[in-house]
Amino acid sequence: MTEPTLDLSAAPEAERAQRLGAAFVALAPGGSLTFATPGDPRKLVRDFVAKQWGHFDWAPLRAGDGRHLSQLSKRKQQGPHSILDMFGDDHRRCDELFANAESAAQQGDAALAADLFARYELGLQRHFRMEEEGIFPELDKRMGFMGGGPTMVMREEHQQMRGMLRRMAGSVEQGNLEEFLGACETMLYLMEQHNMKEEQMLYAMADDAFSADRDELLRRLVLF
């Protein structure tokens, strides 16, 4: 389990941005840190978008109990993001969260598995929302898909994965790790073939369709 490397929950609000900024500067390219904030960290992230866009990725890990955990990473390759880069990286990130939860279950640690599963679920649901609310409607409009075509297929697969998330959540909450692991395996295949379709085709299509205003879109989506 990744513990926060930077706990900003006790820091005065005025200092948080500065401390987070300093920790980010110290990160090696490709490295990441987990940080905790007492409330929604998006205000801090908005600051980052203004100053450091192109250099970082951010994603929430855990919300609730008045304490939010999120992940900040420094990109290896800096510069403008493409949709394929940003969403492909987020696939890898969700894969990692998935694998962590699955390993914990395999080792028989139900509490840890439940905690790590919650991170995975949050990450995946956010990823779906970024696509369904941020990319698909505009892509449909620009490509003339009229709510059909590839985005419809992707939306249906999202629904199937949401169904699998419910089943995984049910089993891990009950501590039924065998059932959870079985659901994990099925989810993995569903997720990976879906990711492959998006990375091989859909994102490239979206990168073409959004070429002019892509950066503006992604700056908005990172805050989802």
Add this chain to the structure above:
Amino acid sequence: MRRQGLHLDQAPPLHLPLRFFLTAPLFAVAAGLVLLWRGSALLQTTWSPHTVALTHLLTLGFISMVMCGALYQIVPVLVGSAVPRLRLAAVVHGGLCVGVPALAGGLLSGWQWLLPVALAALGIAWAVFLGQLTLALARAPSVTVTVASIAVAASSLLLAVSLGLLFAWELVYGWLPPDRATLTAVHLYLALGGWVGTLITGVGYALIPMFYLSTPFPRGIAWLVLACQGLMLLTGPLLAWVAPSRWWHLLPLGLAALAVTVFTGMVWRMLHARRRRISDATLRFWQVGMLALPLALAALAVHVLGQLPRWSLVFGTLYLLGFAGAAINGMLYKIVPFLVWLHRFSRHAGSAEMPLLKDIIAPRHMQWQWRAYALMLVLATAAAGSGLDVLARLAGLALVVAFGALALLLFRAARMKLPPAARTPARDRAGETAPPGAR
């Protein structure tokens, strides 16, 4: 816009890949029966028509059959363009189902009339398949290393099949091609190194990271592997043609060794450092494949440099049953349960009664079949190396058991239906629902 014509809803209907996947193990069983029946007589020289029959039951009936089915399934996603006239896949499947038994039967029985049947059926099947694949490749929006590998595999298949048809023609009608030994060497380079080898590596770049959550196969290294394979496929046949001293064959062998070392080394590293720590039978299959491949190449080197014909049989066994057989067996365990699940059950994904992959083929059944496979590989390699009759017949029996078990598990998976309790009321339609991509 260049990708505007692409659609993600190009997945073929379930029965299309399944018919290839379910038939293929039966040909491996048939190969086992032939070996059980004829014993070590089949393991004396690769030139005997009976040995050729055995080999083609495996290469065409088992390996190529699965590869065709898999390509219909994954080309739309991996290549990014649709396979045209998908319905013709039934012709390809039918052609293989008629042609392979006719070829093997003709060679085993000496009934010459079977060979023209084989010629026609296999000729049609491969012409249709290669036509579809070529059109799909020609419309690829970008040339990735996987697309390039599939293109090299397809070109190799075209030439290997042309030579194969020429050999069958010669057997029937007696027209003797200029140099049979040279043409056979070329046929083997293209069929084994080009079609089987390049296709498995090319698809492996994309599928291994996906199935095991490993890091991606580094693109530059993948291109290096493909370059070695391409050069091997050019120099090998060329040197066989000009036939200088056998030491010249070190060049294509060295290229193959480089490709094999880099590919297997990288795959071992990726599997070792995979993020998903679960070990299952499919992982074992990949590991065996990655072990059998360098061993096969070593056996080939011994055969070529030492002029020891028996080692060509060891090479063939390790390459076809070890490397390709393991990769295919493992892949079938990944792809068949998932396709059944996706087409029949995915719409009910939230329901607690909906079967999961582990309910479609039980992991413990895979484990048992994996053990039968491993025993078969050991016996077959020992039989090829020793030429002992008892080992050959035992290996035949083991082939029947290992691939008979695989066929049984796949058939049961294909017959599985949605349990009534799993149907969510709102979406309760037909028992079998197509996934979003298959309508």
